[in-house]
Amino acid sequence: MATLLEVKELRTEFHTQDGVVHAVNGVSFTLDEGETLGLVGESGCGKSVSMLSVMRLIPMPPGKIVSGQVLFQGRDLLRVDDEEIRSVRGNKIAMVFQDPMTSLNPVLTINTQISEALELHQGMTKEQARKRSIELLQMVGIPEAERRVDDYPHQFSGGMRQRAMIAMALSCSPQLLIADEPTTALDVTIQAQIIDIVKRLKRELGMAVVWITHDLGVIAGIADRINVMYAGFIVESAHVKEIFANPLHPYTLGLLGSIPRLDAALKSKLTPIEGLPPDLIALPKGCPFYDRCHYRTERCENENPPLELGAVRHSVACWNWQDVRKLRKH
């Protein structure tokens, strides 16, 4: 498959009163057409910021994309002019946000909000856009779409709003959908519905998806490949089955240990990852996971390991991944 998106050495910082927050620290990955990539990590590890940087949606100031390249269909999105990035946003790359309660504009009707992108990017008239909006709402499973299209967001339930957000994002048939924790604010049954909708539409439209989440359980069913992020670094990257079967990074291991499993012995306890992620203003010079790691050695304190191939199509940023594989408990 052809490469759709290639991110190289992306670095994003926020200049705050307390100092420079190093939110994304040299992230590189590629995404093929039609592929689904899961971006996993705990809060504040740079998942959202790295994808917002790809779309150049970081508020500047205080944010700043310091260096790197974002090659989308061969063009570096970080270096095109504002006009061009606007023609990409919503048209070729679309985004669904975490909280459907706040990411729809309360004073505009659903129709106005879905139609906006259609009128902007596809040059549709109001009537054409309205017709298409109704089709999109039907596609994401809103009942009585002809009538509900003129509702305001407060007349929609949370799950319906997230469907409407997805309809908005898909309005121009983008090649890439960035889903920023789209199910986190929803209850479990609605989560499953939203995941099903995205999976179905992905198949029908053939788009690539970057699914940002902190929930490995959610990602297991959708993603082809998973990037695990920690403190603004990608620490492990592999096929989804490989990540679950053969985790090489101690942090990934910790994440897997902290989710409940159906096949675990009765009364076995979940093991949380002790400690807190490092302060992004004062990153340690060694491995960022050093303080919380059970496999740490002296080298880890002083040198930050690069992301290297550990197994077939499986990269890991750990000096001791071979020990991890030998010592891990399951």
Place this chain on the structure above:
Amino acid sequence: MTRSLNRVMTWGVRPPWLQVARRIVRNPPALFGLVVVIGVVLVALLAPVLAPYPYDKQNLDAAAQPPSAAHWLGTDALGRDMFSRIIWGARSAVFVIVMVTLVGLALGVPLGAAAGYWGGWVDTLVMRLADVLFAFPGLLFVFFVAATIKPGIEAWARAMGWRDLAQSGYLSYGVVILSLGIVGWAGLARLVRAQVLTVKEREFVIAAHALGVPTGRVITRHILPNALAPIIIALSMGMGDIALSEGYLSFMGIGLQPPAPSWGNILAESAGRYWRAFPQMVWLVWIPGAILAAVVFAFNFLGDGLNEALNPEI
């Protein structure tokens, strides 16, 4: 099942403007404000029909008359019918209020929105300018501006060849509107800036950017409509102030000039030499004064009512 449930769920939802209207009507002071405001606007619109005489028609044979069937409130020293002048005064007041509000909107909203959205040097420039305006005692600065721009406007009218207009006194409308507008935008700009600052951080604004909506359109379509309620409230409150300021300016002789009718200049005439000559005609002080006070109260009550109606949770 879903169908009927949806019916029920949307059945009780009234359009937002209707809910606001209901809350206003159920709030006695706000209702008083609304009635007075509508009344004044109607009188202003219907002034040519309601007034028995033209506001500037002099009749020296019937000068300084007490109230009679022909002249309900008597006549002034030039024989002009006071009842007609007070009715036409409503038109002056409403015209000035609307125009000053429009000038304030035209300056305050774009400047405040730009300051709030872009921040940085734009913000510094606009807000320091506003600070300068706020540093002066409000009305004093209006007097100063009015006195400063008046000769300029008159000279401009003469240069354009409108000698009659320059001498007529009607240019004073322009002086009043410009001076109140120039001084008045700062408060609105501050308010709009503060609103934009809070709204622009909300997720739906980022979502609009993520859809590729151009910045100008994000501000006008996505941010400003969400800041509408406080702007409406501030405008309503501000309209009372504008009416009062116009009254002050005209009372002091640098606002609307006779023959242009204004409650302020009627007050000034009635309370000045004229009153000393005819102290029995004290109602010519009371009536325009009472009307002006009622209008100011009305706009403030209406503003308060709107505040409660548009922010019902507080």
